[in-house]
Amino acid sequence: MTDPLTNLVKTYHELNAAVVHELDEQPSALEFMRHVAVNRPFVVRQAIRDWPAFQKWDANYLRQVMGREEVKVAITPLGNADAVVENKKDDTLVFVEPHEIFEPFGEFLDSIQRSSFCTTLTGGHVKYAQTQNDNLRHEYASLSPDVPTDVPFARIALGQKADAINLWIGDDRSTTALHKDNYENIYCQVRGEKDFVLLSPVEMPCVNEQVLARGRYVPVPSAGAATTSDDGGDCDDSGIGELEVQLDVDAERVPVATWDPDEPEKRTTAWSHLAKPLRVTLREGDMLYLPCFWYHKVNQRVGDEGFVCAVNYWYDCSFEGSSFASHSFARDVYLAEQRRPEYPELKVGGETEGA
Amino acid sequence: MTDPLTNLVKTYHELNAAVVHELDEQPSALEFMRHVAVNRPFVVRQAIRDWPAFQKWDANYLRQVMGREEVKVAITPLGNADAVVENKKDDTLVFVEPHEIFEPFGEFLDSIQRSSFCTTLTGGHVKYAQTQNDNLRHEYASLSPDVPTDVPFARIALGQKADAINLWIGDDRSTTALHKDNYENIYCQVRGEKDFVLLSPVEMPCVNEQVLARGRYVPVPSAGAATTSDDGGDCDDSGIGELEVQLDVDAERVPVATWDPDEPEKRTTAWSHLAKPLRVTLREGDMLYLPCFWYHKVNQRVGDEGFVCAVNYWYDCSFEGSSFASHSFARDVYLAEQRRPEYPELKVGGETEGA
Ligand SMILES: O=C(O)CCC(=O)C(=O)O
Ligand SMILES: O=C(O)CCC(=O)C(=O)O
Numbered sequence: 080m081t082d083p084l085t086n087l088v089k090t091y092h093e094l095n096a097a098v099v100h101e102l103d104e105q106p107s108a109l110e111f112m113r114h115v116a117v118n119r120p121f122v123v124r125q126a127i128r129d130w131p132a133f134q135k136w137d138a139n140y141l142r143q144v145m146g147r148e149e150v151k152v153a154i155t156p157l158g159n160a161d162a163v164v165e166n167k168k169d170d171t172l173v174f175v176e177p178h179e180i181f182e183p184f185g186e187f188l189d190s191i192q193r194s195s196f197c198t199t200l201t202g203g204h205v206k207y208a209q210t211q212n213d214n215l216r217h218e219y220a221s222l223s224p225d226v227p228t229d230v231p232f233a234r235i236a237l238g239q240k241a242d243a244i245n246l247w248i249g250d251d252r253s254t255t256a257l258h259k260d261n262y263e264n265i266y267c268q269v270r271g272e273k274d275f276v277l278l279s280p281v282e283m284p285c286v287n288e289q290v291l292a293r294g295r296y297v298p299v300p301s302a303g304a305a306t307t308s309d310d311g312g313d314c315d316d317s318g319i320g321e322l323e324v325q326l327d328v329d330a331e332r333v334p335v336a337t338w339d340p341d342e343p344e345k346r347t348t349a350w351s352h353l354a355k356p357l358r359v360t361l362r363e364g365d366m367l368y369l370p371c372f373w374y375h376k377v378n379q380r381v382g383d384e385g386f387v388c389a390v391n392y393w394y395d396c397s398f399e400g401s402s403f404a405s406h407s408f409a410r411d412v413y414l415a416e417q418r419r420p421e422y423p424e425l426k427v428g429g430e431t432e433g434a
Numbered sequence: 435m436t437d438p439l440t441n442l443v444k445t446y447h448e449l450n451a452a453v454v455h456e457l458d459e460q461p462s463a464l465e466f467m468r469h470v471a472v473n474r475p476f477v478v479r480q481a482i483r484d485w486p487a488f489q490k491w492d493a494n495y496l497r498q499v500m501g502r503e504e505v506k507v508a509i510t511p512l513g514n515a516d517a518v519v520e521n522k523k524d525d526t527l528v529f530v531e532p533h534e535i536f537e538p539f540g541e542f543l544d545s546i547q548r549s550s551f552c553t554t555l556t557g558g559h560v561k562y563a564q565t566q567n568d569n570l571r572h573e574y575a576s577l578s579p580d581v582p583t584d585v586p587f588a589r590i591a592l593g594q595k596a597d598a599i600n601l602w603i604g605d606d607r608s609t610t611a612l613h614k615d616n617y618e619n620i621y622c623q624v625r626g627e628k629d630f631v632l633l634s635p636v637e638m639p640c641v642n643e644q645v646l647a648r649g650r651y652v653p654v655p656s657a658g659a660a661t662t663s664d665d666g667g668d669c670d671d672s673g674i675g676e677l678e679v680q681l682d683v684d685a686e687r688v689p690v691a692t693w694d695p696d697e698p699e700k701r702t703t704a705w706s707h708l709a710k711p712l713r714v715t716l717r718e719g720d721m722l723y724l725p726c727f728w729y730h731k732v733n734q735r736v737g738d739e740g741f742v743c744a745v746n747y748w749y750d751c752s753f754e755g756s757s758f759a760s761h762s763f764a765r766d767v768y769l770a771e772q773r774r775p776e777y778p779e780l781k782v783g784g785e786t787e788g789a
Contacts, residue, residue, distance in 0.1 A: 080766070083766035083767045086766055087763040090759040091759040094754060094755075094759060095755070108464050109464045109467055109591065112464055112467040112471060112591075113591075113593070115471055116752070116755065117754040118755050118756060236468075238468070280756065281760070397471070399450055400449075400471070401634065401757065402757070403445070403449060404442055404636060405442070405764070406760075407441070407442075407445055408442035408764065409760070409763065411435070412438045412767055414435075415438060
């Protein structure tokens with residue numbers, strides 16, 4: 080018999096096309112619910128063209144509306160906020176969160192645009208406004224009138240209001256590493272483009288989840304870095320100084336997907352080769368439904384004005400039914416599989432045979 | 435670690451209430467889709483009160499409309515059509531289908547009513563009109579104008595017409611053994627009552643599915659039975675003679691649930707005690723949504739006129755998404771678990787330790 084986990088992933092792929100469904104227009108609540116029911120993503124091209132945000136959000140306008148309001152910015156050496164980093168000292172993996180600073184929105188946007196336009200950029204870390212904490216209705220409240228308060232088909236179908244509305248602003252260099260969320264996610268691209276790589280929850284055995292220690296990027300103190308930025312001329316972004324990973328020994332270790340669908344030969348499990356990542360590029364105006372528990376990795380490319388900007392709506396998942404229980408069952412079997420020693424073949428009666 | 439199958443069933447029960455949800459009125463298509471999405475049953479009391487069938491179907495009317503049309507009737511000694519029977523000779527289990535005859539509808543209904551009203555019934559086998567083959571639009575086409583051609587909320591939600599509409603007529607003695615179907619099932623009680631016992635697909639490890647030989651009840655030839663029925667007076671129903679199980683050695687063996695939630699200590703698996711059967715009684719006018727892949731066992735009680743009558747609508751299941759793959763994964767793990775020998779504990783390095 081093929082091993083059950085192999086069968087699981089293969090059966091899933093036999094029953095589900097390896098493409099992201101494209102809809103001509105936003106679905107009705109009922110049509111949406113059909114996608115929720117089968118936990119399958121779709122994309123709607125040009126769905127948000129009538130949003131004021133889509134029409135108005137250029138750099139000037141954003142600067143004007145946000146003024147000198149302070150926003151929280153993630154800073155990383157490589158655009159790797161919330162990502163797996165190899166600890167060179169002892170060859171272990173660490174789940175590393177970004178260094179975070181508050182800075183006036185205008186200065187943040189300056190850095191982003193500079194990173195896109197300065198061919199001679201020096202000293203630059205990667206900044207990403209990515210505080211997935213309902214930031215559009217808090218930090219960025221001045222911009223929130225430009226987007227709908229909810230996605231009507233999702234609100235009606237799910238019988239709930241958005242739990243969070245998040246704004247994301249960054250440049251080409253930021254990548255969101257493969258991970259999953261407990262949210263039904265309606266992701267809307269306002270400026271620039273994003274490449275999503277999607278894996279269904281059933282592909283858990285492929286993503287090599289490991290329980291990792293946590294760390295955070297922190298400025299290297301000895302470097303004597305200035306804490307103000309942008310003081311070295313237009314193409315120098317060296318305000319923070321060097322960043323290094325500081326382990327948080329007290330933090331609870333977290334399970335993290337360590338397989339990268341873009342480097343499929345690295346950090347594999349026995350099942351990684353069975354994964355069939357779905358790839359979809361969101362262009363300005365597009366909307367993606369990213370269902371609960373799906374793994375996603377995201378790359379981005381700036382638009383005409385040198386920044387990427389997106390807004391997404393998170394709705395709570397339902398834990399009713401069998402999906403959640405089935406996914407955690409697959410995880411249990413996967414973990415048991417890892418722990419099971421390779422027993423020699425036993426004869427009936429319990430006598431040991433040559434392995 | 436608790437074994438994964440135990441965790442699966444327990445997690446499912448932690449996340450899902452062990453009751454059949456009661457709705458005040460028929461759901462909208464969207465509300466229905468929410469139940470389909472989580473694959474959870476519900477009941478709507480008095481949902482079909484405005485059906486002509488509900489208002490008109492008494493014995494006289496049925497006899498009048500159906501006249502002398504021949505209908506297919508299942509005949510069993512114990513009311514056990516499509517059921518597991520113990521083969522006394524060699525202690526094996528057999529999946530036994532009923533003996534089937536065609537008889538004029540009026541005579542069939544006579545037997546049913548007689549079985550309910552004759553306290554001195556002799557020689558009676560149990561009859562059940564239960565040909566789950568869209569019979570209402572075929573054998574019973576003359577009655578079909580009395581029921582809706584579809585259940586609107588289901589047709590709209592699922593985006594398809596009913597695949598089959600089935601009529602069921604029987605008496606107290608018929609039981610439908612625990613089994614599952616690949617259908618979304620809208621079950622409507624017209625006369626009498628039915629007790630449904632429901633188990634979710636996740637409870638597969640509890641139901642002791644076994645791959646059984648098939649058989650069929652056939653009249654014992656030597657008994658010299660008359661093939662006409664009803665010739666022995668009002669309370670004698672001995673037309674068929676004795677029935678015995680004939681094995682069908684050529685038929686492919688079928689997987690059959692052998693655990694009976696009403697005899698929970700018999701034919702158990704290691705997981706049967708974790709089952710939480712949902713019980714719901716349908717009374718005249720009630721409607722049950724019985725989701726795809728749910729195990730169900732059904733008992734019945736006749737109404738005032740001595741018969742039970744129900745109509746159900748079957749819609750094809752969706753095999754998209756992960757439900758089907760996850761259920762067959764659980765089955766694979768269950769089967770592997772059955773085959774896995776009880777290995778002695780091994781020390782790291784492979785040395786054998788006392789078991
Ligand atoms: O846009 C990104 O960088 C990541 C988006 C994401 O992870 C999410 O919406 O959950
Ligand atoms: O009514 C019965 O006896 C059984 C019903 C059933 O099994 C079904 O509707 O699938």
